[in-house]
Amino acid sequence: xxxxxxxxxxxxxxxxxxxxxxxxxxxxxxxxxxxxxxxxxxxxxxxxxxxxxxxxxxxxxxxxxxxxxxxxxxxxxxxxxxxxxxxxxxxxxxxxxxxxxxxxxxxxxxxxxxxxxxxxxxxxxxxxxxxxxxxxxxxxxxxxxxxxxxxxxxxxxxxxxxxxxxxxxxxxxxxxxxxxxxxxxxxxxxxxxxxxxxxxxxxxxxxxxxxxxxxxxxxxxxxxxxxxxxxxxxxxxxxxxxxxxxxxxxxxxxxxxxxxxxxxxxxxxxxxxxxxxxxxxxxxxxxxxxxxxxxxxxxxxxxxxxxxxxxxxxxxxxxxxxxxxxxxxxxxxxxxxxxxxxxxxxxxxxxxxxxxxxxxxxxxxxxxxxxxxxxxxxxxxxxxxxxxxxxxxxxxxxxxxxxxxxxxxxxxxxxxxxxxxxxxxxxxxxxxxxxxxxxxxxxxxxxxxxxxxxxxxxxxxxxxxxxxxxxxxxxxxxxxxx
Amino acid sequence: xxxxxxxxxxxxxxxxxxxxxxxxxxxxxxxxxxxxxxxxxxxxxxxxxxxxxxxxxxxxxxxxxxxxxxxxxxxxxxxxxxxxxxxxxxxxxxxxxxxxxxxxxxxxxxxxxxxxxxxxxxxxxxxxxxxxxxxxxxxxxxxxxxxxxxxxxxxxxxxxxxxxxxxxxxxxxxxxxxxxxxxxxxxxxxxxxxxxxxxxxxxxxxxxxxxxxxxxxxxxxxxxxxxxxxxxxxxxxxxxxxxxxxxxxxxxxxxxxxxxxxxxxxxxxxxxxxxxxxxxxxxxxxxxxxxxxxxxxxxxxxxxxxxxxxxxxxxxxxxxxxxxxxxxxxxxxxxxxxxxxxxxxxxxxxxxxxxxxxxxxxxxxxxxxxxxxxxxxxxxxxxxxxxxxxxxxxxxxxxxxxxxxxxxxxxxxxxxxxxxxxxxxxxxxxxxxxxxxxxxxxxxxxxxxxxxxxxxxxxxxxxxxxxxxxxxxxxxxxxxx
Numbered sequence: 001x002x003x004x005x006x007x008x009x010x011x012x013x014x015x016x017x018x019x020x021x022x023x024x025x026x027x028x029x030x031x032x033x034x035x036x037x038x039x040x041x042x043x044x045x046x047x048x049x050x051x052x053x054x055x056x057x058x059x060x061x062x063x064x065x066x067x068x069x070x071x072x073x074x075x076x077x078x079x080x081x082x083x084x085x086x087x088x089x090x091x092x093x094x095x096x097x098x099x100x101x102x103x104x105x106x107x108x109x110x111x112x113x114x115x116x117x118x119x120x121x122x123x124x125x126x127x128x129x130x131x132x133x134x135x136x137x138x139x140x141x142x143x144x145x146x147x148x149x150x151x152x153x154x155x156x157x158x159x160x161x162x163x164x165x166x167x168x169x170x171x172x173x174x175x176x177x178x179x180x181x182x183x184x185x186x187x188x189x190x191x192x193x194x195x196x197x198x199x200x201x202x203x204x205x206x207x208x209x210x211x212x213x214x215x216x217x218x219x220x221x222x223x224x225x226x227x228x229x230x231x232x233x234x235x236x237x238x239x240x241x242x243x244x245x246x247x248x249x250x251x252x253x254x255x256x257x258x259x260x261x262x263x264x265x266x267x268x269x270x271x272x273x274x275x276x277x278x279x280x281x282x283x284x285x286x287x288x289x290x291x292x293x294x295x296x297x298x299x300x301x302x303x304x305x306x307x308x309x310x311x312x313x314x315x316x317x318x319x320x321x322x323x324x325x326x327x328x329x330x331x332x333x334x335x336x337x338x339x340x341x342x343x344x345x346x347x348x349x350x351x352x353x354x355x356x357x358x359x360x361x362x363x364x365x366x367x368x369x370x371x372x373x374x375x376x377x378x379x380x381x382x383x384x385x386x387x388x389x390x391x392x393x394x395x396x397x398x399x400x401x402x403x404x405x406x407x408x409x410x411x412x413x414x415x416x417x418x419x420x421x422x423x424x425x426x427x428x429x430x431x432x433x434x435x436x437x438x439x440x441x442x443x444x445x446x447x448x449x450x451x452x453x454x455x456x457x458x459x460x461x462x463x464x465x466x467x468x469x470x471x472x473x474x475x476x477x478x479x480x481x482x
Numbered sequence: 483x484x485x486x487x488x489x490x491x492x493x494x495x496x497x498x499x500x501x502x503x504x505x506x507x508x509x510x511x512x513x514x515x516x517x518x519x520x521x522x523x524x525x526x527x528x529x530x531x532x533x534x535x536x537x538x539x540x541x542x543x544x545x546x547x548x549x550x551x552x553x554x555x556x557x558x559x560x561x562x563x564x565x566x567x568x569x570x571x572x573x574x575x576x577x578x579x580x581x582x583x584x585x586x587x588x589x590x591x592x593x594x595x596x597x598x599x600x601x602x603x604x605x606x607x608x609x610x611x612x613x614x615x616x617x618x619x620x621x622x623x624x625x626x627x628x629x630x631x632x633x634x635x636x637x638x639x640x641x642x643x644x645x646x647x648x649x650x651x652x653x654x655x656x657x658x659x660x661x662x663x664x665x666x667x668x669x670x671x672x673x674x675x676x677x678x679x680x681x682x683x684x685x686x687x688x689x690x691x692x693x694x695x696x697x698x699x700x701x702x703x704x705x706x707x708x709x710x711x712x713x714x715x716x717x718x719x720x721x722x723x724x725x726x727x728x729x730x731x732x733x734x735x736x737x738x739x740x741x742x743x744x745x746x747x748x749x750x751x752x753x754x755x756x757x758x759x760x761x762x763x764x765x766x767x768x769x770x771x772x773x774x775x776x777x778x779x780x781x782x783x784x785x786x787x788x789x790x791x792x793x794x795x796x797x798x799x800x801x802x803x804x805x806x807x808x809x810x811x812x813x814x815x816x817x818x819x820x821x822x823x824x825x826x827x828x829x830x831x832x833x834x835x836x837x838x839x840x841x842x843x844x845x846x847x848x849x850x851x852x853x854x855x856x857x858x859x860x861x862x863x864x865x866x867x868x869x870x871x872x873x874x875x876x877x878x879x880x881x882x883x884x885x886x887x888x889x890x891x892x893x894x895x896x897x898x899x900x901x902x903x904x905x906x907x908x909x910x911x912x913x914x915x916x917x918x919x920x921x922x923x924x925x926x927x928x929x930x931x932x933x934x935x936x937x938x939x940x941x942x943x944x945x946x947x948x949x950x951x952x953x954x955x956x957x958x959x960x961x962x963x
Contacts, residue, residue, distance in 0.1 A: 049681075052677050274795070279684035
């Protein structure tokens, strides 16, 4: 019997989404990642006495857009609150966050599970500023502080404890990830910490109504680690409970090198954050106009894209899935489709298989593709018109990537155009049939598989340039009729 | 010259009978001569800034304030000029920027002479809580000037400057103005930018001005006030301008009085002086109407939850890491560093209020104290709203006593009670001022005028009219004539 047969797993996630903004949540300094330490610190970010916060209106817009995308209740008034604690990378001695009246209320998002689609309810999402960075491993006896990150804007998305396995938790995290990257409010860069998550995990006896004591695993910033961390935590808790021990309410850290979670601090060490409304920031009215503006700016979401790709554009479902849920892929697909004569299905197929293969080979992401949508569309046109075969198409794509030249130029210079001239093809095919009498006989004896042998021979002879449709027709004719 | 109004000084300056440099040096000399006995100033500039002097010259014709000397309370950040907030914590702090108030007055051509002493972080009612020594009341050096803007008040009273900036959280402009016999106004909350004014209690702090007369205050206020997009609590409104009234007639004016507050005054001389001032207003044509503020008796209790709560958070930034005092007694333990830095850097009263506020916000007490105090605050605002349906302004006492002797009040709570007449208007965010109305026990007595929200004009007008027919505001302590 495995753990999940004896225990119900209960998981809730708090996801921190860094908003993709030029400036910080309450100051004008740049929020760009990776600048030299302490080069993006305003007087406010360093908590110089007398400075005051002014909220970044775009952060409000982004949060509202996110709220709309999860069908959330949006408040008429939202308030900021101070969360007080001392730490050297928190210059003011408090973090500006939200407590009562968060900017996004109850919402929901759909995830796919093995048992079918499932709705995960979202408790709330609120705006808050990030802390700076404490760097412990650069100077021997000292901790260095970098305040570039201090004050950058986050939204914290808090789910209901409705996920029942690590897989579901990952599916939920991916759903939120897709959402915020689609909305254009987060750059989605996991390495840079743009999207990180705390997981609350608890177990209760199978079928029990009472929630067990939970442990919180902090700061998970990869889909792989969150799955491993939760699975480790489930096993750890089950082991304790089955040994008659209690679960301690505590904060734990996941060590990816050892694949285990470790206690960071217990409940008794938890700070009393003394939340109270920030008197420097008056309650902010959320007007209908503000919401309507965001509604207008709301891009098409993956679910709607999937539906449109399959139903209107005739793209195969498995291919449409790969396109619709990847913001960069879908952008590239849609941009190139606008520019090409090729069928959407044809485009999608080539994009998902052949273009993806090239990207993998180059360890690149479509967002940083060296082939523009325009160049790609020209290639699709060449394919569509039958000027080149798919085989050659792959080769041309790689050439575009390398040289930046247009498909037309590459095809012309390297003489890659498909042989569609019937006379030329007939001569080649006749010759092949002539030189392979044994295989001809096998085919005529009913071995249909031999047909592909002849196709292969033609392609070999023509270095892949034979028009496959015509080749097929001529072969069929010659093989049957002698 | 030292008793001339801003308008009179402007006349001399703009007709070149006097240069801005000469005027500044008259006051700078007085600062240097008298400050050793008063300790009203923490910092006196060697000379006025030449760029400022140039600015004053250029604006001499257009700006009433061009060339008028000025002292800032030491919680207004002044670029590259020490700003201590009366605390050892910021003993060597030189801000890298000017507060909005400072830059606005600079732009109008005013000339900074120095920085005024104050209770540490504006917490106190006697100026005895300054880390840099108490301030003497110019009327009697054994007595306090009031607080927390005691340095500003003493400086104006001794004519070390014609004008001083100040700040008021629960009475810190009005009470020292009353005790030093000068005029001081705290505008409505949201009128004066708090950007660059080191915070005590953000929802109550409001910058204001002290001067000899209400007219002088109005002139300075017109430049100080106005929306500032660096302060989210600053209110957007039409620019405010000040025109003094043409006559002393208060005909048609309804003045609210609170009989219970007058009865509460234990000092008979203050009670009588207040009554006489009200009688004078009646003689000028005003009508007195009795009003009530039923919840005002809870004001002190609510204030001493809310203000310390906000202070406990506002003062969290003084941790010895980036600026200010850093304890040298500990190493390698961040919590010990915080503890020592803050114990050494903050005085006893500041520590008391931080602890009080921390406690009021802590889990389990927040609802009972902080939220309850917020409720009282709303009720008091409502009380005022109702009162202002019947009257145009209110006239009430400022302080239950005249300037008291130094070290007379040794416990915090009796000091807190000194603010009971000033705190209600602070909680409601209303404009209010104190003007000198009498002398009792050879010490000045003030009267507080409170106006409806955003109606600074109403109280300044009445104070100016009062000062047209009385001369208490022009009296100077003999030692500084």
